[in-house]
Amino acid sequence: MCEAKAKASPDLLLYPMLKARNGFEVRLRCHVLGLKYDTVAKRVTGVHYVDLLTGQEYEQPADVVMLGASR
Numbered sequence: 001m002c003e004a005k006a007k008a009s010p011d012l013l014l015y016p017m018l019k020a021r022n023g024f025e026v027r028l029r030c031h032v033l034g035l036k037y038d039t040v041a042k043r044v045t046g047v048h049y050v051d052l053l054t055g056q057e058y059e060q061p062a063d064v065v066m067l068g069a070s071r
Helices: 015-019
Strands: 030-038 043-051 057-061
Touching: 030 057
Parallel strands: none
Antiparallel strands: 030 043, 043 057
C-alpha cells in the first residue's frame, strides 16, 4: 500500500463507496461459472457461481456485477 495513498486500489477507492450502497455484499471463496447477459440491454444482469466452502451453486441477479480474482 502506498503511504501517501497516491496509488489507486479497490480497498481505498471502490469498496468504501460500494459499502455505503444498500444491498452491496462481497462473496468470498466463490467461483464464477457464468454471467447472465441481456443481449438487448447489452449488460450483465447476474452471476451463476459455486460457493467453494459448501459446493452449493447459486444464481444471483444483480444491477451491478464486479468480479475480482487473486491467487
